[in-house]
Amino acid sequence: MPxxxxxxxxxxxxxxxxxxxxxxxxxLSDVTFQVPHGARVAxxxxxxxxxxxxxxxxxxxxxxxxxxxxxxCQPLGHHADCVAYxxxxxxxxxxxxxxxxxxxMMGRYGRRRWLKRVDxxxxxxxxxxxxxxxxxxxxxxxxxxxSGGQQQRVFLARALAQEPHILLMDEPFxxxxxxxxxxxLALLDQLQTREVTIMIxxxxxxxxxxxxxxxxxxxxxxxxxxxxxxxxxxxxxxxxFGSQALVxxxxxxxxxxxxxxxxx
Numbered sequence: 001m002p003x004x005x006x007x008x009x010x011x012x013x014x015x016x017x018x019x020x021x022x023x024x025x026x027x028l029s030d031v032t033f034q035v036p037h038g039a040r041v042a043x044x045x046x047x048x049x050x051x052x053x054x055x056x057x058x059x060x061x062x063x064x065x066x067x068x069x070x071x072x073c074q075p076l077g078h079h080a081d082c083v084a085y086x087x088x089x090x091x092x093x094x095x096x097x098x099x100x101x102x103x104x105m106m107g108r109y110g111r112r113r114w115l116k117r118v119d120x121x122x123x124x125x126x127x128x129x130x131x132x133x134x135x136x137x138x139x140x141x142x143x144x145x146x147s148g149g150q151q152q153r154v155f156l157a158r159a160l161a162q163e164p165h166i167l168l169m170d171e172p173f174x175x176x177x178x179x180x181x182x183x184x185l186a187l188l189d190q191l192q193t194r195e196v197t198i199m200i201x202x203x204x205x206x207x208x209x210x211x212x213x214x215x216x217x218x219x220x221x222x223x224x225x226x227x228x229x230x231x232x233x234x235x236x237x238x239x240x241f242g243s244q245a246l247v248x249x250x251x252x253x254x255x256x257x258x259x260x261x262x263x264x
Contacts, residue, residue: 012037013058013166013197017067020053026220027053030067033216033225038195040188042208042228045218046241051201052088054218055168059085071166084164086155088171094144100154101139104129107161129160134183149180156187167191169200173207185211205232 013035020028028050035041043051056062058069060076069076071083084107107129108122130136133153138146143154152172159167173181188198188211199216202208208215209228217224217231219240224231 012072013199014070014073015067016070018054018057018064018069019066020050020057020062021065026065028057028218029221031218031222032067033222035197035199035214038192038197039214040192040198040212041200041214041216042212043199043201043216043218044203044205044208044240045223048220049218049240050220051218052170054216055085055087055170055199055201058168059083081162082165084159084162084167086152086159086167086169086172089148089151089175092151092155094146094151096143098143099139100135100141100143100146100157101126101130103143103154104157104161107158125161125163126157129157132160133157133187147177148175149177152176152180153183156184160187164196166197167199169198171201171203173202173204205237 015031015033018028018031019026031050031054043054045051053062057064058071058076064076071078104126105118105122108118108125127136130139133156135150135153135157138150138154143151146154156172159169169184172184176184188200191198200212209232212228214226215224215228215231216222217236217240223240224236
């Protein structure tokens with residue numbers, strides 16, 4: 001008989017008293033919040049606040065010290081392919097000898113049974129993902145030869161090929177050209193119409209306020225969570241960023257990230 005896949009609850013995320021530590025030092029401490037199915041959420045905070053840690057924990061790259069993360073009402077480890085993760089570009093070894101098409105095909109691996117070869121359907125999904133991100137002509141190019149914006153589009157295409165229920169993107173707008181930023185935002189709009197739950201980390205507070213319905217404000221612990229208009233107040237921003245944050249009279253938020261500590 002064919003293997004039966006159990007029905008899934010809506011793709012909501014639940015963080016319950018999550019604590020993660022590096023070498024005995026807490027990078028996240030007692031973080032609790034819930035993300036509704038299909039929501040679009042910006043994760044913001046100063047460098048070293050734990051934004052990257054939050055995402056890496058969700059995909060099993062970092063262990064929990066305490067608490068739990070639930071996806072589809074199930075704990076971590078029960079989901080082979082429903083969460084797609086786009087890391088920061090500097091965390092990727094771009095010298096690895098693979099082509100653009102190879103990287104995008106990696107998004108299909110979680111959907112194949114052990115030792116099952118890629119099939120026509122996998123190739124169709126990869127071709128569609130390349131086209132959607134406007135990089136079909138680059139399919140046979142080595143990943144190392146691409147610009148930063150092109151590399152970002154490749155990883156977005158890989159995430160698309162995974163057909164995720166949840167998409168995590170760590171600083172996707174850092175160091176890319178305007179065309180790639182626009183393409184990324186257009187992709188997020190498309191995915192939201194499919195009720196894909198989206199979380200991105202960003203240093204651009206104005207972008208977070210304009211394009212995301214919910215904001216998570218971290219500084220090793222959860223400082224605030226909710227709509228941007230409730231989060232981006234002078235009092236809350238001062239607690240998160242200290243003297244780095246400035247709210248201009250027209251509402252624009254300016255944060256000085258000069259010489260920040262490394263993020264986690």
